[in-house]
Amino acid sequence: MAIPLVPDEVIADRRGYGLVVLNKLANVERRDRLTSLVQVLRQARRDLPLIWPMERRTEQRLKDFGLSQVIASEGVVCLPMQPHPDYVQLLSRATCILSDSSVANDEALALSVPCLSFADPADRECGAGAAAAIAVGTDPRLMTRALWKTIYGASAPLRVPALWDGQASARIAKHAGSWMSTNLTPAHRTAKVLAAAPPVFRPAGGVYALSRQG
Numbered sequence: 001m002a003i004p005l006v007p008d009e010v011i012a013d014r015r016g017y018g019l020v021v022l023n024k025l026a027n028v029e030r031r032d033r034l035t036s037l038v039q040v041l042r043q044a045r046r047d048l049p050l051i052w053p054m055e056r057r058t059e060q061r062l063k064d065f066g067l068s069q070v071i072a073s074e075g076v077v078c079l080p081m082q083p084h085p086d087y088v089q090l091l092s093r094a095t096c097i098l099s100d101s102s103v104a105n106d107e108a109l110a111l112s113v114p115c116l117s118f119a120d121p122a123d124r125e126c127g128a129g130a131a132a133a134i135a136v137g138t139d140p141r142l143m144t145r146a147l148w149k150t151i152y153g154a155s156a157p158l159r160v161p162a163l164w165d166g167q168a169s170a171r172i173a174k175h176a177g178s179w180m181s182t183n184l185t186p187a188h189r190t191a192k193v194l195a196a197a198p199p200v201f202r203p204a205g206g207v208y209a210l211s212r213q214g
Contacts, residue, residue, distance in 0.1 A: 016094065
């Protein structure tokens with residue numbers, strides 16, 4: 001199945017592709033940090049095609065810091081930011097995600113997509129996605145090692161947390177209904193029934209009076 005703006009040969013590559021998510025201000029606004037991450041992406045591109053849906057701010061900083069040509073020369077597929085359904089489609093079909101976003105880490109874990117995180121390996125980020133991610137930081141050697149394990153199936157299997165099944169709203173509704181049936185008093189129930197009943201108009205001395213009682 002084709003993906004708009006993505007070359008067919010990237011989709012058809014036997015290794016799949018890596019999805020890049022890079023948008024933290026600490027990474028994008030600092031020339032030294034962004035330069036280091038671009039070098040990591042250059043190394044990753046040698047092992048895996050990359051697709052990068054890019055925010056305008058990130059695109060502008062790459063131009064400002066003279067890094068746009070580096071990305072272009074490596075053949076990274078750069079896209080504008082995608083609507084969320086399209087982004088989820090890209091993520092769900094990716095071999096892995098290369099990310100600096102805790103939200104993206106959680107989304108990847110929910111879809112059982114391995115995540116290589118740009119967080120420093122010494123950092124201890126919160127969240128199930130961060131805990132499951134492989135921290136590579138800005139070290140190209142760690143990136144290469146993690147990619148090889150991911151591509152060739154040598155990395156540890158992902159374990160999606162319990163209750164991450166998309167049924168949270170149904171469980172909340174069931175719990176709320178159970179709580180209301182247990183805790184509402186007869187008076188509350190009567191008031192609820194009266195409030196839901198259609199209004200009734202009764203004649204009262206030539207004037208119709210509004211009543212909610214049958």
